[in-house]
Amino acid sequence: MTAGPEAAGARLDRLLAEALPTLSRSRLKTLIEDGRVSAGGTAVTSPAAKVKAGQTFAIIIPEARPVALEGQAIPLEILYEDKDLIVLNKPAGLVVHPAAGNPDRTLVNALIAHCGHQLEGGLTGIGGELRPGIVHRLDKDTSGVMVAAKSEAAHQGLVEQFSARSIERSYLALVWGRPSPSQDAITGNIGRSPRNRKKMAVLRRGGRPAETGYRVLESFQNGKVSLVECRLKTGRTHQIRVHMAEAGHPLLGDPLYGRGDGRRAKALPAPAQAALAALGRQALHAKTLGFQHPVSGDTLQFTCEPPSDIRDLIRSLE
CATH class of the missing domain: 3.30.2350.10 (Pseudouridine synthase)
Structure with missing residues (x-):
């Protein structure tokens, strides 16, 4: 695609979002940061890169691979839940999403078992492959408050707040x-x-x-x-x-x-x-996670004291 005069000075991710409405902003951000968007044959890896009139961009969208994710009954300490999102206290030792070395028994598997039937777009439809509803993560051995999205609107809104650095952590x-x-x-x-x-x-x-x-x-x-x-x-x-x-x-x-x-x-x-x-x-x-509910607009804040080992x-x- 080629940027017209009206696009001069716009952010790259916003330009692509307007040109490719079937892809979410978060998906486009990931593609850009992964080096799959180029201008004149050179990869552009910053979503905030300013567009110049007449620039031509190429985007490589990898073919989606079907992934069979299974729900697994893993206990969750839920702090808050509604139709759009879930907030929980992640224990140390729980990996957030499947990856090499941890194909299952992850938070994603637990979320699928707990509320997979409520996830919009199917089990791989929110936030990309292998990460349904995940908008941020904690290391395996870090405990504490996390939020995950259950609807596309919630996912998009939370991603925007994380990108804008308006989340309290x-x-x-x-x-x-x-x-x-x-x-x-x-x-x-x-x-x-x-x-x-x-x-x-x-x-x-x-x-x-x-x-x-x-x-x-x-x-x-x-x-x-x-x-x-x-x-x-x-x-x-x-x-x-x-x-x-x-x-x-x-x-x-x-x-x-x-x-x-x-x-x-x-x-x-x-x-x-x-x-x-x-x-x-x-x-x-x-310990603390605060944000605006991406659908209702309510201000939410959650606090968890450290676990017994700490x-x-x-x-x-x-």
Whole structure:
């Protein structure tokens, strides 16, 4: 397609949404970020890229593969539910959606079992293949509040709020040391680590902009460990874990970014060492999620206190 004079200065994703009304904005955003949209043979990977009059764009839409997803009866702690969305407290250890190594027993499988008959467009119709209703995610070993869409209108509205960064998200994290200053923001583009493709990293070149605000709530053991509240301005993969590690304060128990975790643990009292070993994961919990209901417009906010494993670790440090 070729952009006319009236399209000059428009965002690429909006131009494509008008030209391809059968594709949702979220689907187009994914296609752009995956490098499937090009201008003059060069991939354009930013949905917010400004269009120039006369530019010609090509878009590659992969052929949809039928995916047989099965509902699986996995207990869910539901905080709120209506015909458009569901809010839940995800336990640590539960993968959000199927992927290599985790083909089933995921949150998606649980959602299909719980409300699959209510999902508009069938089991693969919301949010793309293998992710019915999923508009954001938590790492497997991160616990806390999540929202999933049950209708196309809710999915679209939530995606727009996440893109506009109007969603309220706060996390509790136990980190090594005491960050100074006690309240600040950490910035730095995050992308795939060039040294270890399983990890993300703060990059000097490339990556995507990321900002994490933090506030020290309490320190323990003469500053060896701190309880920190983190608020996300952006939502990059492993963002809090990467930013806190980059600042020299990795999360306790983090298997990927916890540099010197074992050495630091030896300086803690025996009960704290035992509680950290029992945790067996990064000490990170999504405590608060606030947003506007994408259909009714009501302001919603949900808060979950951390699970017993993190509470036990905090008590052992006091």
